[in-house]
Amino acid sequence: MSFLFPSSTLTFEAAMRDLARATSHKARALAAQALGDVSNATEKRRAVEALMVALDDDHPEVRMEAASSLGELRDASAVQLLIKRLDDGTAPVRQHAAIALGTIGHPDGFAPLAEALVKGPPDLRFQAATSLVELDATRAYDPVVTALADKDPQVVAAAALALGAIGDQRAVEKLVEHLDDGDANTRFDVAYALAELGDGRGRASLARALSDADRAWDAVTALGKLGTPDDAEQLGQALTAKSTPPEAIVLAAGKLLELQPEGAYRDPARRVLLAALTARKGHVRGLAIEQLGAVAGTWANAPLEKLARSGRGNDFLEAIATALESIQTRQLEKS
Numbered sequence: 001m002s003f004l005f006p007s008s009t010l011t012f013e014a015a016m017r018d019l020a021r022a023t024s025h026k027a028r029a030l031a032a033q034a035l036g037d038v039s040n041a042t043e044k045r046r047a048v049e050a051l052m053v054a055l056d057d058d059h060p061e062v063r064m065e066a067a068s069s070l071g072e073l074r075d076a077s078a079v080q081l082l083i084k085r086l087d088d089g090t091a092p093v094r095q096h097a098a099i100a101l102g103t104i105g106h107p108d109g110f111a112p113l114a115e116a117l118v119k120g121p122p123d124l125r126f127q128a129a130t131s132l133v134e135l136d137a138t139r140a141y142d143p144v145v146t147a148l149a150d151k152d153p154q155v156v157a158a159a160a161l162a163l164g165a166i167g168d169q170r171a172v173e174k175l176v177e178h179l180d181d182g183d184a185n186t187r188f189d190v191a192y193a194l195a196e197l198g199d200g201r202g203r204a205s206l207a208r209a210l211s212d213a214d215r216a217w218d219a220v221t222a223l224g225k226l227g228t229p230d231d232a233e234q235l236g237q238a239l240t241a242k243s244t245p246p247e248a249i250v251l252a253a254g255k256l257l258e259l260q261p262e263g264a265y266r267d268p269a270r271r272v273l274l275a276a277l278t279a280r281k282g283h284v285r286g287l288a289i290e291q292l293g294a295v296a297g298t299w300a301n302a303p304l305e306k307l308a309r310s311g312r313g314n315d316f317l318e319a320i321a322t323a324l325e326s327i328q329t330r331q332l333e334k335s
Helices: 012-021 025-035 041-054 060-073 076-087 091-104 107-119 122-135 137-149 153-166 171-176 184-196 203-211 216-226 229-238 246-259 266-276 282-295 298-309 311-334
Strands: none
Touching (some): 076 107, 107 137, 122 153, 184 216, 203 229, 229 246
16 A cells, blocks of 8 residues: 555655656655655655655755655665765755764764864754764764864854763763853753753753743753752742743653652642643643653542543543553552
């Protein structure tokens, strides 16, 4: 049976036809995007061949989608052509080629990405740091550490996050040197990377970010990873701060109950999670269900069951059932 793409009416054959013949670059780009979802082995081989041809399309949007889909298909035969696209004249194409090389993970992609991290334009250097770690985390350490000296703050930030992902403790002191960098985003990413490595010297930057809509979620995650009483205090204060985004408040409540189940913020954290079950925004309700499944006791059973019976729970019945099962399992393990 031919693969039917769930996000559109394009069949596999229609996508192949459009990629090769459509006069509209938008249609070719959509076809290239769709082919990244192919799972049938025979169709996958045909898709890879068509997408490799599309890497030379005269429109950058098509080349970008072709590179992205080749990464999704994880076929090593595309590596050399993707390497050539690291020199593409359009930034998104270069970036997606680098992403694809990291996702495919073939060792032939390492040296070109390492060179791009040194000599490429800033947008490519930024992505190369991340892709190198995906490709070979151990080997990536030296070139990524060197990138901390880059003149572009976004590249420094990407290198910092990459070092956090590598997990090598040698990076700690190198990162600490950048806690006072002039760029606020860089300081935050350095602090996050340090938290990944178990070092709390960036705690102040993380705490300030709890009121930042774009950073609060990551700030809560990092403080939860550090997990000291000082970090729990910061998370506790975030529960009632009007500037903390609701998603981050829910996550903070879950982290607090994980770190200190009977701590000073136990009751406020419970109230936050139970109140979020009736939140107007569906994704907030979903987050609350997830957190309750991870940390709650039987005190959450009745509210979860009530949500399941209400209209607001219709989209979350499976998640609620999973959460209730997790709660029951934890109780059995304790008894």
